[in-house]
Amino acid sequence: MSSNRSLEPSSLSLNDLPWQIEYNNDRCTLCGQCTAVCPVKAIALHPFQKRIVKTSVGKNAEHSNAYDTFYGIRQDTRVENACIGCAMCTLVCPNDAIRPKRNPGLDRMKFHINQHGIPRRRGGRRNDSGSVLDRIKFTRISMLTDPALDAGRHEFEMSTLLGRVLPPRENMKCLREKGWIPPVREIYPLIIGGMSFGALSPTMWEGLQMGVAYLNEEMGMPVRICTGEGGCPPRLLRSRFLKYVILQIASGYFGWDEIIHAIPHMKEDPCAIEIKYGQGAKPGDGGLLMWHKVNKLIAAIRGVPQGVSLPSPPTHQTQYSIEESVAKMILSMSMAWGFRVPVYPKISASSTSLAVMNNLTRNEYAAGLAIDGEDGGTGAAYAVSMDHMGHPIASCVRDNYLNLTSLGKQNEVPIFAGGGVGKNGNIAANAAALIMLGASGVQVGKYLMQAAAGCVGTEEDRCNVCNLGICPKGITSQDPRLYRRLNPEDVAQRLVDIFVSFDTQLKKIVAPLGRSTSLPIGMSDALGIDDKNIADRLSIKYVV
Amino acid sequence: MCRLFAITSKDPQSPMLAIKALDVMKEGHDGSGVGLLLQDLGGTFEEMKDAPILSGIFTEEGICRLDLFMMKLGFMTKHKISLKPPKTRVEGIPRRHIYLIRAYELPEGWDALTQEELAVKLLEVRLKIREMGEEKNDMIVFSFWPDTIMLKEIGDPMKLAEYLGLDRKELEARVIMAQGRQNTNYAISLYACHPFFIKGYCTMTNGENTAFIPIKDFLSSRNIPGYTGYQSDSEVFAHILHFSMEELGLGIDGYKHVITPLQRDDLAKHPNFEFLDHLKKTCRPLIIDGPNMVIGTLPDHSMFMVQDRKKLRPGVVGGKPGMFAFSSEICGLDAVIPDRDKTMDIQPMHLDTAIVSPERQEVNICRQTEALNLPL
């Protein structure tokens, strides 16, 4: 743009962008790989001019002035083409000639991502690397009377229960008198949280399902995966692998026509039914699958027309109040499978979660409560919801657990915590901290996308275009050109790696605390943190 | 690591036997305290098997307050032993006014109560006295139960026994449990000393209970009177025993299935799989996870020993018909029953519950993988 033109308010310079391209012309061979791979067309081949002036002090010396044209890579400064920092260009460049760099200054683009009155939407994460869970330390190491346990040699049993557990006296009485005892599943405490078929690409979904089947059948680890709101492929519904799957129903009821019709043909009951009332990343907002991703397959599974955006309403519209909703939906879902399948709600962490929990304790069909903290991920949400709405998971889980303890129901309604587990890579430590704060297990999503499929998203607002169907890794895209980048077998292999290494890490944490044969749920005496206020809030030790 | 010794004998024995055993195992405890339980009493108490006996430590004012309180409730003293400490102080033993062991006549009308009702009432009285004592620091009460005496004090077991004159005939008993303390806390609360007693169930433990907080949270939220205290992480073992036998109606062979349940594969092979699977799930917060050897007695005077899931603590049972002892170490056993057939000594392993029934004829080993004696 020349300097005498009028500028638009949203005209940005390279300096205003959150990500800037560092490009080395000397190394570039103009192969075009980077421009081809860039998901947002942030870079393009561009002619540049160079002026070469030659002067000399000699009397008869010749002076020359020449213009040279050369080609290089130029970064686009339009808002819709701003670089997202995914570094796919770096990945494909054979000559290490290009890389994105985070703008260390204020990213002015933020003020302009609302063109045509549409505020920013994105997928991914909250973009805040702070984590209370990371700061929690395990301080109660058995040093005095214990021979330390050996994480490698001793026998361990790190499973948890999903389902309504009756109090001992009642349970044994029901057993004697052949009364109804709510179904309870013994599962691995690290659960693959709800990521829908639709939000995820078919290759990603397939990879996760294969990995789960392998973990169960070859490794003996009862790992469970939640479908998210988007239904379930018909063949899976009719296969024996359904028992490893938690079917999610949410306010859009997407895919449930197919599921209900498949019930008579099911060879196995699903592990459980999760009723989604809220999501930590965007509390009070329904699910959203943007039209870019609703292709023929997705439309068929969800029972909707192709190419339309699929926003789920924030509430289950057919219900009057959440109490009623929870009670009715839990009952109908339980009934659909003859009361053989645990049914539990999932809510976003909130200061009102205690009220939900209190209702659940009085409802004998409620199989647990999943709570999703503000650090939970999403396939698509308004940035304002992700950035400013929500409740951290740690104190929410703690409050609910202590509330259950005061009612004597801590073993009866299991809490599953999600949102930010492993956000900085410390998955086992985060999970163990939540378990010791009172969770019976944890749900993870983003960590698995990063570790099992190579999602490049980070807490620095890198990538996060999961909503647009242009996922450069093929994880959250429905475009075959993109999702073919992901080999399902590789995802499965990575998933197995992750769970096996998680298991070792978990043992390395609990063994020195003297625990091995039961998951240390609520073992808060083992926890410490270097902040007095947090310690007081969570009723754990303050250590410096 | 504390040292434990328990003996069950057809004929009443002096508590000095157990003290002697602790003395032999001295390397393993620091002489920081001793706890004693005497049951199935000989001596004068033999003739009053139904009279509840109160054991505790009292100051002068404490005794007055106790008398007043008990009188109001209608309890009459039937028989008592006061262990008055000698005038000269002994290094390491605190100065007390009186160690009281007193049997009471039940108040009028209490005879008509059922066993269960009576048990609740006696427990209430004990908890009330404990509460009063904690208010003014003038009473410590260990037990209030028929045919049961308990004594706990800080100091070296042998010195204490001599100091208090525990060799007297009136203290002879057929069931004796003793713990020599290895102090792991700086200030010692006598309520934190083993053995722990609730309604005829008594346990003492050697080890560390790493799952203490969740277990304590679970027990104290059961709304069962007496599930309180927990100054020691080992107190929960007695309450879990009571819970599994009284609340759930399990036999002693079920106790281990509550505290150290079988793992998935073994459980699946068990003849009582369904029952045990439910038991494991519903009693999940009662799983102990640390290294522990537990010795206990039941209301019928059976005595047992169980080990943790990995058997990380020593423990041995041996003896001869009529007299069996449970000990942390073999040397303790040798000191008390040297003339037994040592080849028959048993060191219970990770699946075993060793039980000596009130007939005291043999040691029964109940393996966790065997079928249960279920009250079904």
Ligand code: SF4
């Ligand atoms: S980092 Fe990603 S968005 Fe930016 S130019 Fe490279 S490929 Fe394009």
Ligand code: SF4
């Ligand atoms: S790599 Fe794919 S899944 Fe990861 S943040 Fe980018 S678009 Fe989302």
